[in-house]
Amino acid sequence: MRTVLFVTGMSGAGRTSVANVLEDDGWYVADNVPVAVIAQVIEGIRTAEVDHQKIAMVLRPTGPGFADELAHLRAELADGGAQTYLLFVDASDPVLIRRFEQVRRRHPLQGSGTLSEGIAAERAMLAGVKADAQTVIDTSDLSATRLRTLVAKAFPSRTGPSLSIAVQSFGFKYGLPIDCDLVADVRFLPNPYWIPELREHNGRDAPVRDYVLGQPDALEFQRRYVELVDIVARGYEREGKGYMTIGIGCTGGKHRSVAMTEELTRRLAAETDADGAPRYEVQATHRDLGRE
Incomplete structure (x- = not known):
């Protein structure tokens, strides 16, 4: 049985860092795959006989329908015999603002508004997704080492020596x-x-x-x-x-x-x-x- 882990959450909260941990720990990781084509990607991996029973998909919120699309996809995969898990990464608004200011990047939902408005819009859009997540990790006060430890313990993959x-x-x-x-x-x-x-x-x-x-x-x-x-x-x-x-x-x-x-x-x-x-x-x- 294949395991599909969906990683999503607030922009700037550490989705990419989580993906790196999973990849180092032996997961097959695909980043920024649109929800609409994930099922085809997973099927392609399966039919190609890739030696990975554990697959992680890093999802970036795309719009108001994101939560419904993700819920539908998880149900579809479960009907096909796959186990699905949802990991949500979060951080406080002040921390997210500081991180965006440090890298001097615009928030994906900021548009012509302020950074705070973009964060607020994304948080409202993802409220239902966060509620459905089996695991929520708040990275506000986490070091890279502590984040790696939490992810590895929550989703162990590699057997044998670490x-x-x-x-x-x-x-x-x-x-x-x-x-x-x-x-x-x-x-x-x-x-x-x-x-x-x-x-x-x-x-x-x-x-x-x-x-x-x-x-x-x-x-x-x-x-x-x-x-x-x-x-x-x-x-x-x-x-x-x-x-x-x-x-x-x-x-x-x-x-x-x-x-x-x-x-x-x-x-x-x-x-x-x-x-x-x-x-x-x-x-x-x-x-x-x-x-x-």
Whole structure:
């Protein structure tokens, strides 16, 4: 059964912010779709076999008939076997006025009148929609982090780990990666490059892997670095950040960093939460492996 979540509310209250949270959490999100064509859009998604059972439609009020059109559409979708939910985002008039003044944009219903008049007209038009909503979120005093938490809890979607970690090996001689949150330097370990029988191998090959990981302090580095990542990850999860990129560097990005990246990926993937479920979704990548 498909789930269709309609997101609407006052202009300036945070519809786009809610859409971003849902998209990050695995929903298929369509923004600013006219109510009259939503049923066709949903049917197109279904027949195209898009791998999304949960669909979010962000609706911008279009006129006096908006409430009736939305109610009719929800009834039509329910008759077709879909579950529908309505999320309404709101904010106080002073907050909405301040937000519009900050971005220097006109209110969609302002016309030739004042900003306050446009907000009042929209609030009157959406009174029935707000009353029908299963969830109302007032964003007047919400930080972006708090809004993300409320939306994720109200409409959970992603199963499994809430934090994705990419562990990337690289060579310092090719420059630092620009997208890393954490960077570790493993050049303190002896370089297999200077051992003739290991030079042509890389850190994914058993001889190099065993040599690198068998060095003094390599095991302690792995243990302590996983502990560090766990601490940082807790903060990321509190702040609503769903991903982390870790860079592991050596001179050329072929031996030490590759072996350590593979081992840290394995260790992080083995981390579990209080219920014994995997704590992270982890992937290893090697930026400079194969470069001369």
